[in-house]
Amino acid sequence: MNPLQDNNSGESEGSEPMEPSSNLHRAHVLVLPFPAQGHINPMLQFSKRLVSKGLKATLALTVHIAKSMHAGPSSSINLETISDGHDLGGLAEAESIQAYLTCFQTVGSRGLAELIRKLDRSGTPLDAVIYDGFLPWALDVAKQCDKLGVVFFTQTCAVNNIYYHVQRGLLPLPLSGSSVEVPGLPTLEPSETPSYICKLGTYPAFYDMVINQFMNVDEADYVLCDTFYELEKEVVEWMSANLWPLKTIGPTLPSLYLDKRLPDDTGYGINLFTPTTASTVSAWLSHHPPHSVVYVSFGSMADLEPSQFSELAHGLALAGHPFLWVVRSSEQHKLPRDLMDSIPSKEALVLPWCNQLEILASGSIGCFVTHCGLNSVIEAICLGVPMLAMPQWTDQGTNAKFVEDVWRVGVRARADEAGLVRREEVERRVREVVRGGKRGREMAESARAWMAAAKATISEGGSSDRNIDEFVEKLASRASVE
Ligand code: UDP
Numbered sequence: 001m002n003p004l005q006d007n008n009s010g011e012s013e014g015s016e017p018m019e020p021s022s023n024l025h026r027a028h029v030l031v032l033p034f035p036a037q038g039h040i041n042p043m044l045q046f047s048k049r050l051v052s053k054g055l056k057a058t059l060a061l062t063v064h065i066a067k068s069m070h071a072g073p074s075s076s077i078n079l080e081t082i083s084d085g086h087d088l089g090g091l092a093e094a095e096s097i098q099a100y101l102t103c104f105q106t107v108g109s110r111g112l113a114e115l116i117r118k119l120d121r122s123g124t125p126l127d128a129v130i131y132d133g134f135l136p137w138a139l140d141v142a143k144q145c146d147k148l149g150v151v152f153f154t155q156t157c158a159v160n161n162i163y164y165h166v167q168r169g170l171l172p173l174p175l176s177g178s179s180v181e182v183p184g185l186p187t188l189e190p191s192e193t194p195s196y197i198c199k200l201g202t203y204p205a206f207y208d209m210v211i212n213q214f215m216n217v218d219e220a221d222y223v224l225c226d227t228f229y230e231l232e233k234e235v236v237e238w239m240s241a242n243l244w245p246l247k248t249i250g251p252t253l254p255s256l257y258l259d260k261r262l263p264d265d266t267g268y269g270i271n272l273f274t275p276t277t278a279s280t281v282s283a284w285l286s287h288h289p290p291h292s293v294v295y296v297s298f299g300s301m302a303d304l305e306p307s308q309f310s311e312l313a314h315g316l317a318l319a320g321h322p323f324l325w326v327v328r329s330s331e332q333h334k335l336p337r338d339l340m341d342s343i344p345s346k347e348a349l350v351l352p353w354c355n356q357l358e359i360l361a362s363g364s365i366g367c368f369v370t371h372c373g374l375n376s377v378i379e380a381i382c383l384g385v386p387m388l389a390m391p392q393w394t395d396q397g398t399n400a401k402f403v404e405d406v407w408r409v410g411v412r413a414r415a416d417e418a419g420l421v422r423r424e425e426v427e428r429r430v431r432e433v434v435r436g437g438k439r440g441r442e443m444a445e446s447a448r449a450w451m452a453a454a455k456a457t458i459s460e461g462g463s464s465d466r467n468i469d470e471f472v473e474k475l476a477s478r479a480s481v482e
Contacts, residue, residue, distance in 0.1 A: 084100070116145045227248050304334065
C-alpha cells in the first residue's frame with residue numbers, strides 16, 4: 001500500500017516534482033520512526049530532504065498507524081508497513097507499555113528483516129536503515145541484513161547527552177545534591193533533567209527505552225540528530241569531540257516554513273488525529289489583531305489532570321487575551337464546562353486537532369502555551385513565536401529550561417508544591433509574554449534572531465544543509481561501489 005504516493009500519483013498542476021529529473025536514485029534508505037506523531041513528523045521530513053537530494057526513501061509505519069492516519073498529498077516517499085504486534089490499536093491496545101515495547105521488538109524485528117528482503121528484490125535494493133533511536137533493535141536487524149545502520153535521534157543533544165551519561169554509568173542515579181553537571185550542558189537543577197531521571201521509577205518501561213538508545217550506538221554507521229548546530233553548539237561540539245561524529249540535520253519543518261526549496265513540501269502530510277479545516281481556523285483568527293492570540297497545545301500524548309485543565313482555563317480567561325486551545329477529543333471531558341460556556345466564541349476556540357504550523361505562522365499568535373515537546377518548541381523557534389512553557393513529562397522539562405534560560409524565547413510557568421500551575425501564574429505569565437515589557441521585548445528579539453538562524457542552517461550552505469549533503473554523498477558513494 002502507498003497512500004502518500006497514491007495521493008499524488010498524478011502530479012498536481014503547476015507543482016514541481018521533488019525528485020531530481022534524472023530519476024536515477026543514488027541510494028535507497030528505509031526510514032523507521034517510533035509510531036507517534038512527534039517522531040513520524042521529523043523522520044518523514046528528513047526523508048523528503050533526502051529525496052530532494054537524489055536518494056530514494058521508503059518510510060516504514062506500523063500497520064495500526066497506516067490504517068488510522070490521515071495522509072495529505074505528498075510525493076516521492078514510498079510507504080510500507082511493518083507490524084508492531086498490535087495492528088488494531090497500537091500502544092493503546094497493549095496490556096502495558098512494557099508489553100507493547102517487548103512485542104514491537106520481537107514482531108518488528110521479523111517484519112523489518114522481511115521488508116528489507118522485499119525491498120532488495122525490488123528494482124532499487126536498500127543501502128541503509130535510518131532508525132529512530134527509540135528502536136535500537138533495528139540496528140541489529142540492519143547489520144544482520146548487511147545494511148548500513150543510521151540512528152536518528154528525535155530529542156535534543158542536551159537530552160541525549162544526559163541519557164548517554166546515565167547509560168554509561170557516568171551520571172549515577174538517583175540524582176543527589178542540588179545541581180547536576182553534565183559536560184557540554186549548563187548546570188541543571190535536578191528537576192530540569194528529563195522526568196524519567198528526576199522522578200526515577202515513573203514509567204520504568206519508557207526509562208529503559210530512552211536509556212537503551214545508547215546501548216549499541218557505538219556500532220551505528222552514522223549518528224543524526226534532529227536539532228541544529230547553532231541551537232546546541234556547546235553540547236554538539238562536546239559530543240562530536242568525545243562520543244561520535246554526530247550530524248545535526250534540523251530543523252525538520254516543511255520547507256515552505258524554512259528555505260522554500262522543496263516546492264511541494266508545504267505540510268507534514270501525516271496526521272494521527274483529524275485536523276479542523278484551515279478555513280474555520282483562519283476565519284476565527286482574522287477577528288484578532290497580530291500577535292494578540294494565545295495558542296495552547298500539549299501535543300499528541302500529554303494527559304493533564306482535570307484540575308490542571310481547570311486552572312489553565314481560568315488563567316487564560318483572566319489573562320484577557322483571545323485563546324485557541326487544542327484539546328484532543330479524548331481529553332475534552334476534562335474542560336470546566338461552565339467556564340468555557342461563559343466565554344464568547346470570539347474569545348475562545350477549542351479544537352480537537354489543527355494544523356499547528358499554519359497557526360504559528362499566521363502572525364496572530366502572541367504566545368504559545370506549550371508542553372515543550374521538541375517539535376513544538378522547534379516550530380515556535382522557527383516561526384518566531386515566544387512561548388509559555390508548561391512541561392509535563394519526558395524531555396519537556398529540559399526543553400523548557402533551554403527555552404527560558406539558554407535560547408531566551410519564553411518563560412516557564414512555575415507549578416506549586418502539588419505540581420499544579422495555578423490560574424494566577426498562568427494569568428501573570430501569559431500577560432508577560434503577550435504584553436511585553438522589557439522581558440517580552442527581549443523574548444521577541446531572541447525569537448526573531450533564532451528564526452533567522454533556523455532558516456539559514458537548512459538553506460543552501462547552512463550547517464544542517466552541509467551535513468545532509470555530506471551524509472547523502474557518503475551513502476551514494478558507498479552504494480555506487482557495491
Ligand atoms: N501538532 C499538530 N496539530 C495539533 C497539535 C500538534 O499538527 O493540533 C503537531 C505539532 O506541529 C508537532 C507534533 O504534532 O509537530 C507534536 O510533537 P511534539 O514533539 O511537540 O509533542 P508530542 O506530541 O510528541 O508530545
